[in-house]
Amino acid sequence: MGLFLTRTFAAGRWTEHASASDAFLTVDLHDSDIATITYAPAPTSRGLVYLGFQPRDYFEDPKASSDVDLDEQAAGLAAWAQGVTGAKVESTSIRPLLADAEVEDPLDDFVEETTARLLTLLGLPPPPLSERQAWSATAQVPLLVLEVERRCARGRRVRRYGKGVDSPGERAFAELRRKVDTHGWAIRHVLGYSSAAPFSYTVGLTARGWNELLITGLPAGVADVFIRNAVDEQESRGPFQAGDRTDALTESGSVVFIRVEDLRGLTAAERMLVDFEALQLVWPDSNDNFPWDMRYRNPPEAQPLMGSAPGPNHAS
Structure with a gap:
């Protein structure tokens, strides 16, 4: 499994949370294949570039990006660096790092390497990682150090397009199936695009007699932590049920579980499991209000609900 990571640089430091600052840069890594870079101030209404692959090519979906x-955008990043970090870099040095449309082979085997190059040009230190990760002392790129599976840098990829080669979607599904066969379950991350929020879900918990788990509206790295903590908690306390509320998954607040009523978006689970049920982990806003609360501050599209809100007496 590749690296999933979301970090934001603002006010002189990296954080794991989005920033309300007028000047920020966010890095969102997806499975060591795609890095989404958003930043402000920007030359247009939104500063946005991709490293590695553009999502529309990677997922073979023109709506994906x-x-x-x-x-x-290269000029915008150069201006951002000069204004925020004081680094002087030419846009012509940044442009080759950005993912072109319809690229067949990325600049680097791991998009972390491309990301590290860009951050260096922008005058930024590498972002801090979790205890499951470490920075290479030589290249300053993140490497997974506790994964069961490691992928060789040059042997990891084959050409993604061309006659007789599986599409990226089919290759991703085959890798997911292999992980389920090896570990019993896995997490599928789906990138958001346009007005559609990202979402992540498990495949394989059904074999334990549990519900599959789904979470929407969070970057892959954050969603991964929520789901893995939920699985760990179920191993110690038993499976969650619809209506349960717990604060054991994160220090920033509680989550509530609701029954997923529309399973059609969980395509990998549908293909692999056929018959299954799922629970959605619903997270609160910054004031600990949930989407069904009157004082909830986030827009509905920030966290789509895939089922009905729990009753007024949901468990805590």
Whole structure:
């Protein structure tokens, strides 16, 4: 499994949370294949570039990402660096690192390497990682150190397109199946695009007699932590049920479980499991209000609910 990581640089430091600052840069790594870089201030209404692959090519879905003016964004990143970190870098040095449309082979085997190069040009230190990860002392790129599976840097990839080669979607599904066969379960992360929120879900917990787990509206790295903590908690306390509320998964608040009523978006689980049920982990806003509460502050599209809100007396 590749690296999933979301970090934001603002006010002179890296954090794991989004920033309300006028000047920020967020790095969102997806399975060591795609890095989504968002930043402000930007030359247009939104600063956005991709490293590795553009999502629309990787997922073979034209709706998965919008058109990006790479020359304009390279100039925007150069201006951002000069204004925020004081680094002086030419846009022509940044432009080759950005993912072109319809690229067949990325610049580096691991998008972490490309990300590290970009951060260096922008005058940024590498972001801090979790205890499951470590930075390479030589290249300053993140490497998973506790994964059961390691992938060789040069042997990891084959060409993703061309006659007789599986599509990225089919290759991702085959890798997911292998992980389920090896470990009993796995997590599928689906990138958000346009107005659609990202979501993540498990495949394989059904074999334990449990519900599959789903969470929406969070970057892959954050969602991964929530889901893995939920699985660990179920191993010690037993399976969660619809309506349960717990604060054992994160220090930042509690989550509530609701029954997923529409399973059609969980395509990998549908293909692999056929018959299954799922619970959605619903997270609160910054004031600990949930989407069904009157004082909930986030817009509905920030965390789509895939089932009905619990009754007024949901468990705690």
